[in-house]
Amino acid sequence: xxxxxxxxxxxxxxxxxxxxxxxxxxxxxxxxxxxxxxxxxxxxxxxxxxxxxxxxxxxxxxxxxxxxxxxxxxxxxxxxxxxxxxxxxxxxxxxxxxxxxxxxxxxxxxxxxxxxxxxxxxxxxxxxxxxxxxxxxxxxxxxxxxxxxxxxxxxxxxxxxxxxxxxxxxxxxxxxxxxxxxxxxxxxxxxxxxxxxxxxxxxxxxxxxxxxxxxxxxxxxxxxxxxxxxxxxxxxxxxxxxxxxxxxxxxxxxxxxxxxxxxxxxxxxxxxxxxxxxxxxxxxxxxxxxxxxxxxxxxxxxxxxxxxxxxxxxxxxxxxxxxxxxxxxxxxxxxxxxxxxxxxxxxxxxxxxxxxxxxxxxxxxxxxxxxxxxxxxxxxxxxxxxxxxxxxxxxxxxxxxxxxxxxxxxxxxxxxxxxxxxxxxxxxxxxxxxxxxxxxxxxxxxxxxxxxxxxxxxxxxxxxxxxxxxxxxxxxxxxxx
Amino acid sequence: xxxxxxxxxxxxxxxxxxxxxxxxxxxxxxxxxxxxxxxxxxxxxxxxxxxxxxxxxxxxxxxxxxxxxxxxxxxxxxxxxxxxxxxxxxxxxxxxxxxxxxxxxxxxxxxxxxxxxxxxxxxxxxxxxxxxxxxxxxxxxxxxxxxxxxxxxxxxxxxxxxxxxxxxxxxxxxxxxxxxxxxxxxxxxxxxxxxxxxxxxxxxxxxxxxxxxxxxxxxxxxxxxxxxxxxxxxxxxxxxxxxxxxxxxxxxxxxxxxxxxxxxxxxxxxxxxxxxxxxxxxxxxxxxxxxxxxxxxxxxxxxxxxxxxxxxxxxxxxxxxxxxxxxxxxxxxxxxxxxxxxxxxxxxxxxxxxxxxxxxxxxxxxxxxxxxxxxxxxxxxxxxxxxxxxxxxxxxxxxxxxxxxxxxxxxxxxxxxxxxxxxxxxxxxxxx
Numbered sequence: 001x002x003x004x005x006x007x008x009x010x011x012x013x014x015x016x017x018x019x020x021x022x023x024x025x026x027x028x029x030x031x032x033x034x035x036x037x038x039x040x041x042x043x044x045x046x047x048x049x050x051x052x053x054x055x056x057x058x059x060x061x062x063x064x065x066x067x068x069x070x071x072x073x074x075x076x077x078x079x080x081x082x083x084x085x086x087x088x089x090x091x092x093x094x095x096x097x098x099x100x101x102x103x104x105x106x107x108x109x110x111x112x113x114x115x116x117x118x119x120x121x122x123x124x125x126x127x128x129x130x131x132x133x134x135x136x137x138x139x140x141x142x143x144x145x146x147x148x149x150x151x152x153x154x155x156x157x158x159x160x161x162x163x164x165x166x167x168x169x170x171x172x173x174x175x176x177x178x179x180x181x182x183x184x185x186x187x188x189x190x191x192x193x194x195x196x197x198x199x200x201x202x203x204x205x206x207x208x209x210x211x212x213x214x215x216x217x218x219x220x221x222x223x224x225x226x227x228x229x230x231x232x233x234x235x236x237x238x239x240x241x242x243x244x245x246x247x248x249x250x251x252x253x254x255x256x257x258x259x260x261x262x263x264x265x266x267x268x269x270x271x272x273x274x275x276x277x278x279x280x281x282x283x284x285x286x287x288x289x290x291x292x293x294x295x296x297x298x299x300x301x302x303x304x305x306x307x308x309x310x311x312x313x314x315x316x317x318x319x320x321x322x323x324x325x326x327x328x329x330x331x332x333x334x335x336x337x338x339x340x341x342x343x344x345x346x347x348x349x350x351x352x353x354x355x356x357x358x359x360x361x362x363x364x365x366x367x368x369x370x371x372x373x374x375x376x377x378x379x380x381x382x383x384x385x386x387x388x389x390x391x392x393x394x395x396x397x398x399x400x401x402x403x404x405x406x407x408x409x410x411x412x413x414x415x416x417x418x419x420x421x422x423x424x425x426x427x428x429x430x431x432x433x434x435x436x437x438x439x440x441x442x443x444x445x446x447x448x449x450x451x452x453x454x455x456x457x458x459x460x461x462x463x464x465x466x467x468x469x470x471x472x473x474x475x476x477x478x479x480x481x
Numbered sequence: 482x483x484x485x486x487x488x489x490x491x492x493x494x495x496x497x498x499x500x501x502x503x504x505x506x507x508x509x510x511x512x513x514x515x516x517x518x519x520x521x522x523x524x525x526x527x528x529x530x531x532x533x534x535x536x537x538x539x540x541x542x543x544x545x546x547x548x549x550x551x552x553x554x555x556x557x558x559x560x561x562x563x564x565x566x567x568x569x570x571x572x573x574x575x576x577x578x579x580x581x582x583x584x585x586x587x588x589x590x591x592x593x594x595x596x597x598x599x600x601x602x603x604x605x606x607x608x609x610x611x612x613x614x615x616x617x618x619x620x621x622x623x624x625x626x627x628x629x630x631x632x633x634x635x636x637x638x639x640x641x642x643x644x645x646x647x648x649x650x651x652x653x654x655x656x657x658x659x660x661x662x663x664x665x666x667x668x669x670x671x672x673x674x675x676x677x678x679x680x681x682x683x684x685x686x687x688x689x690x691x692x693x694x695x696x697x698x699x700x701x702x703x704x705x706x707x708x709x710x711x712x713x714x715x716x717x718x719x720x721x722x723x724x725x726x727x728x729x730x731x732x733x734x735x736x737x738x739x740x741x742x743x744x745x746x747x748x749x750x751x752x753x754x755x756x757x758x759x760x761x762x763x764x765x766x767x768x769x770x771x772x773x774x775x776x777x778x779x780x781x782x783x784x785x786x787x788x789x790x791x792x793x794x795x796x797x798x799x800x801x802x803x804x805x806x807x808x809x810x811x812x813x814x815x816x817x818x819x820x821x822x823x824x825x826x827x828x829x830x831x832x833x834x835x836x837x838x839x840x841x842x843x844x845x846x847x848x849x850x851x852x853x854x855x856x857x858x859x860x861x862x863x864x865x866x867x868x869x870x871x872x873x874x875x876x877x878x879x880x881x882x883x884x885x886x887x888x889x890x891x892x893x894x895x896x897x898x899x900x901x902x903x904x905x906x907x908x909x910x911x912x913x
Contacts, residue, residue, distance in 0.1 A: 134769040134770045134771050135770050135771060135772050135773055135775075135776075136771055136772065137772070137773070165769055165770055166769055169769060173768070173780075222571070323896075323899050323902070326902050327902050327903060341805075342801075344568070344569055344570070344600065344601065344803070344804045345569070345571060345801070345803075345804070346569060346570065346571035346572075347569055347572060350569060352892070353892045353893075353895050353896045353899075354896075355896045359896075359899060359900070359902070363902060374769055374771075375766065375769070378766075378768075379766075379815075382811060382815075382872055385872035385873060386811075386872050386873075389872060389873035389875070392873075393875060394900065436821060440872065440873070441871065442811055442814030442815060442817070442818060442870060442872050443814060443817055443818045443871075445818050445819075445821065445822055459823060462823075462824060470770070471776075474770065474776045474777075475721070475746065475776045475777035476776065476777035476778065476779055479777075479779050479781070479824075480779065480780075480781060480822060480823075480824040480825040481768045481778070481779050481780065481781075
């Protein structure tokens, strides 16, 4: 487990909007350069040259796939829709059609899905794969820059080890096609997250989800105050947490004002501050806040702090008490990412209940499952099954198809990528899982997983099973695992 | 002190109100690896199973419960936990699993630390777990101390058997605790057993060693039972080569009643484990090289060991062992799912259920008491809403020692309080 208690892992750990807000990649335009200027205004009217918003760009390219038609299959489309006996067609990396009958091109690969279920690929909004890879030895522990309460300057992608064996297990056992890697929760502002396609590559850039917004990992509660309180410095309390946050946001507002002015009017370039770049991105709505926060009372304070400084919380992670404030979350348009049944490992997880997801759904709030764990990520479908069953036992009627939203479209929304993935809709990335039975049954497993239409896992084909560099030549390499 | 005195006898739990009940019309699982019996009956009288199977006559004077064709099984026996000795892991005052500044190690007896009111007990009971093997954690020695078997009944007597086994760490963790290397750890182990034998031969002479003794007198006394085989020795070990070292020791000291715990790479040396007749309590779904001693991890581990003839049950080793034994049902179900995966080895349903019921009981030496519905066992019975290994199944009724158990939990009360999140005429704090 991650936000638990073991060794290095103890330090890690926890919509919106921005739909379509692709990262602004280039410098400010020079469009006004030729415009005639008056003598008095000429110095100010030349826009300043800004900095790159995307200096480590994605180099991910979809692998080749064949036009594929799955027939006679139960479909959960990821947006609450289902078809008991339908067909899914994808080609050229994109979903082409989903329906009771669809027309397939000549020569398409046809898979009989009788007795099986097809779903969008699972999206885990909270993972530390690559930053806390296996084996979990100190030399590989790259998930928490626990040297100051605000390290908004660090970027999780600069720690990701693309050879982490965990990626393959998330793919083969979990049907996970997209995941967000977050820096850990020792810090109030732990740094930038990165969204990855779950496809091994030689470089982390080769895994980066093209055009996905960055996230800023923030953390409430026990972790920051413990880590820095034990060092005899602020914050050592929850009020200290908020004080340092507010002070930092106040600086960010000022930093943004200076850079906005410079980019508009030119003049002397403000001093660059890598941490403040990230916070400015949040204030501009380009970078989405992913906030580790367990307790209901703290989430409420954070939502008011966001209003105070003009930003928005995309999602609270580890939101074990979200069920107490489903109405507030809905009102603020903030999602909650939760576990099904983790509880009791720390004080702020003591009030966790298995009905959390169902109660959030009942309240009309945006809810999703998340793992924060290299084992849990392998069975997020099962976690939702347990949460769904608990909700039904409490009298909350939620269909299987709607529950699948907790695994795909809702995390896609909270990551700002719902226009490209997260459901089986024509034109979206062909991120698809074929399950060998009902994915809410403990007896089912992924049979095939496609990412951007490329078949990257096939339970029936031992060659379609990734073996990371680390595992090559080790005991059990290439085994089913 | 009272607890200590009680623990001196083998079984301390006297059911408060042992009841007699017959559950009829059940899809009855005995728990011993046999197939479910449709239309089965189980009869519990005075807290013990007296009959279970098809065509069982219900004796006069026994209340009858109609299961309506639902699954009825023995309660789950959690294979390896720290249940009842930790309330919140992150709050050290509530965590009695390890004793970092104690001069004692092997002599530590975890039973007095078990809190029957720990919130993990009602929560796991509500999910059909009725017994748990509870081990102390080690600090400063390869020996952690003596573990207990507990019941999850809603009473003040949690301990089924105190001093049920000695627990020891080997491999990476044992090496750190045992001086810094596996070589020193295994020496600490061997030396301790030699000293324990010396102690047993002449207890009075042992005291003369005084401060120079590597084992305290209490530790030497505790290990005597291990050396003689009167007490099982559970050893946490993961790497195949470490397992072979322990099997060598077992050859050298055949009296030892070894049980391997963890054994992530057990499948690679399964024939040797089977030949040594050493049982295993393994983690079910470990499939990552989480450490260098687990490079060969695979979910097929348990299935392959069983196929090789090893007796293997499921435990919660390094896996939320304080609170989440209820997940063992899900783990067992996953092992069944593996039977449909080409190249993998899982368990059939009957074996999977035995791996969380009778096998852990047998491994710890209590197979004659708990873990199945064979006659003479304690009356730990669960009626389920469906297949107990399936994710949407709930425990509908639970008996422990024949006593019908309450299934309310603190979490259920929180759920009821927040079914509607808004406050009403009074704050939430008035709602209960």
